[in-house]
Amino acid sequence: MLRKPLLLAIDDEPGMLALIQRFAGPAGFDVVTNGSAKDAMARLAELPADVALVDLRMPDIGGLDVLRAIRETHPQCQVILMTAHAAVDSAIEAVKLGALDYLSKPLDFDRLKDLLSSAREDIERRAALLSAENETAHRLELCGLIGRSTVMQELFGLVRRIAPHARAALVTGETGTGKEGIARAIHQLGPRRQRRFLTINCSAVVETLFESELFGHVRGAFTGATEHKTGLFEAADGGTLFLDEIGELPAAVQAKLLRVLESGEVQRVGSLQAKKVDVRVVAATNRALREEAEAGRFRNDLYFRLNVVELHVPPLRERREDIPYLVAAFVREFAAKFQKPVEGVSLTAERLLMMADWPGNVRELKNVLERACMLAEGRCLTERDVERCLPAAPPRAASAPSASSSGTDLRSLERQHILKVLHEERGNKRAAAAKLGLSRRTLYRRLERHDITT
Amino acid sequence: MSERPRDPAPCGRLGDTEFEHTLRNQIAIVIGYCDLLLQEIRQDDPLRRDVVEMHKAASTAIAMLRDQGESV
Numbered sequence: 001m002l003r004k005p006l007l008l009a010i011d012d013e014p015g016m017l018a019l020i021q022r023f024a025g026p027a028g029f030d031v032v033t034n035g036s037a038k039d040a041m042a043r044l045a046e047l048p049a050d051v052a053l054v055d056l057r058m059p060d061i062g063g064l065d066v067l068r069a070i071r072e073t074h075p076q077c078q079v080i081l082m083t084a085h086a087a088v089d090s091a092i093e094a095v096k097l098g099a100l101d102y103l104s105k106p107l108d109f110d111r112l113k114d115l116l117s118s119a120r121e122d123i124e125r126r127a128a129l130l131s132a133e134n135e136t137a138h139r140l141e142l143c144g145l146i147g148r149s150t151v152m153q154e155l156f157g158l159v160r161r162i163a164p165h166a167r168a169a170l171v172t173g174e175t176g177t178g179k180e181g182i183a184r185a186i187h188q189l190g191p192r193r194q195r196r197f198l199t200i201n202c203s204a205v206v207e208t209l210f211e212s213e214l215f216g217h218v219r220g221a222f223t224g225a226t227e228h229k230t231g232l233f234e235a236a237d238g239g240t241l242f243l244d245e246i247g248e249l250p251a252a253v254q255a256k257l258l259r260v261l262e263s264g265e266v267q268r269v270g271s272l273q274a275k276k277v278d279v280r281v282v283a284a285t286n287r288a289l290r291e292e293a294e295a296g297r298f299r300n301d302l303y304f305r306l307n308v309v310e311l312h313v314p315p316l317r318e319r320r321e322d323i324p325y326l327v328a329a330f331v332r333e334f335a336a337k338f339q340k341p342v343e344g345v346s347l348t349a350e351r352l353l354m355m356a357d358w359p360g361n362v363r364e365l366k367n368v369l370e371r372a373c374m375l376a377e378g379r380c381l382t383e384r385d386v387e388r389c390l391p392a393a394p395p396r397a398a399s400a401p402s403a404s405s406s407g408t409d410l411r412s413l414e415r416q417h418i419l420k421v422l423h424e425e426r427g428n429k430r431a432a433a434a435k436l437g438l439s440r441r442t443l444y445r446r447l448e449r450h451d452i453t454t
Numbered sequence: 455m456s457e458r459p460r461d462p463a464p465c466g467r468l469g470d471t472e473f474e475h476t477l478r479n480q481i482a483i484v485i486g487y488c489d490l491l492l493q494e495i496r497q498d499d500p501l502r503r504d505v506v507e508m509h510k511a512a513s514t515a516i517a518m519l520r521d522q523g524e525s526v
Contacts, residue, residue, distance in 0.1 A: 002490075015479075015480065016479060016483055018485040019483055019487060023490060023492060084475055084478040084479050085478070105479060106482040106486055106489070107482070107486055109486075109490070109493070111491050179519075269521040
């Protein structure tokens with residue numbers, strides 16, 4: 001059962017504390033009151049307050065100092081300040097320090113009720129999010145992959161539909177989006193789940209060893225082949241072979257792979273004997289493989305053979321609504337791994353994570369949270385914990401050249417690059433020229449040629 | 455018998471900020487209890503009229519204090 005949220009009330013007027021208790025108790029809160037700000041601050045660490053109602057003007061310590069201390073100790077705690085003397089400057093300061101609201105006395109109970117119930121909903125939402133036993137979360141997951149957004153739910157639906165049938169599939173998406181996870185899900189949900197799932201990263205294999213890795217070799221096939229070796233196709237017989245970064249596959253190996261896919265037979269290097277294999281191939285790439293094939297850099301026939309079904313994994317920036325769920329899952333994972341009492345992230349930290357660009361997608365988010373959890377000290381990751389683990393913001397992407405932009409000829413690339421460097425150097429031509437490796441005169445000539453006015 | 459107040463009331467007069475602050479807080483407590491009672495007492499309960507009167511008087515006192523503060 002969920003515990004009741006804890007409300008901490010701090011005011012030097014006992015009558016006011018009794019009044020708050022009388023109101024907030026029936027509203028579903030456990031209420032702890034303290035008539036001394038000093039004493040309350042000394043006990044903050046042992047009071048896991050969810051909401052605090054703090055008087056602004058107290059004889060020993062001011063409410064703003066209490067607010068600062070609470071933000072420090074319990075960043076997830078929502079603080080409401082109360083005052084008998086409303087003043088604009090202290091109200092602004094309170095909001096700057098992250099107070100939820102600023103109420104004047106006599107208290108407006110309707111407003112307080114709204115604030116408390118929205119705070120309570122927020123607490124319950126976060127508790128549900130963090131609960132590993134959450135039924136809905138499991139229903140919406142796919143083999144451990146998290147995605148409640150429509151695009152991901154559509155992708156999961158497609159995976160479920162094709163998994164029992166497809167012999168080959170192509171997973172596309174930017175780096176870090178979770179292409180291997182999708183490949184594993186296809187394997188898990190298909191009839192081969194009891195058999196092996198093997199992976200090879202095509203960008204990590206030396207060109208001369210590719211054939212031997214994929215198809216195996218016999219003793220004496222080449223210098224150094226002192227033993228027989230089973231290739232990945234044979235090892236994965238009956239199961240699934242995942243070819244990551246398929247776009248990096250050398251042309252000669254592409255031809256051989258195509259033959260294996262078409263005939264269902266492999267031949268070890270140095271052997272004349274062909275062996276039947278039954279392997280489901282899932283390939284993945286972060287390149288635009290169709291364009292690569294059209295440009296002749298990837299075999300067209302192999303592309304069509306692999307692309308029986310194409311599954312596109314969207315970048316994280318196109319499914320930001322999934323971020324809170326991913327964050328909750330990663331925090332849970334790393335808190336357990338590092339044996340830290342971290343339970344979640346503060347509201348401001350969550351906002352920061354929601355707004356980041358994530359060029360490295362889910363993998364980058366995971367790495368940031370791993371670092372943040374490793375360094376964290378409290379129950380809750382604060383904005384500062386997260387901020388120090390986020391990479392420095394890159395210059396605005398709008399002016400940066402991108403491989404998919406329409407103008408990819410050298411001239412427009414040069415123009416875009418000059419614009420980008422000028423932007424980074426805030427229009428300072430001397431600095432931009434130095435960065436571009438040009439003299440100032442040359443830079444001026446290029447600006448003129450490209451019709452760039454600054 | 456009613457309880458005695460915890461401390462003797464601070465000596466002061468209108469125009470003294472500390473004194474006004476304490477007074478405002480005390481009246482805010484009265485108004486707060488009246489608000490809670492008014493939410494709980496049924497519309498046709500004769501006690502309701504008494505609470506409304508208390509609320510009215512305390513609100514007038516707070517307004518007077520506010521005017522006083524502004525005129526200083």
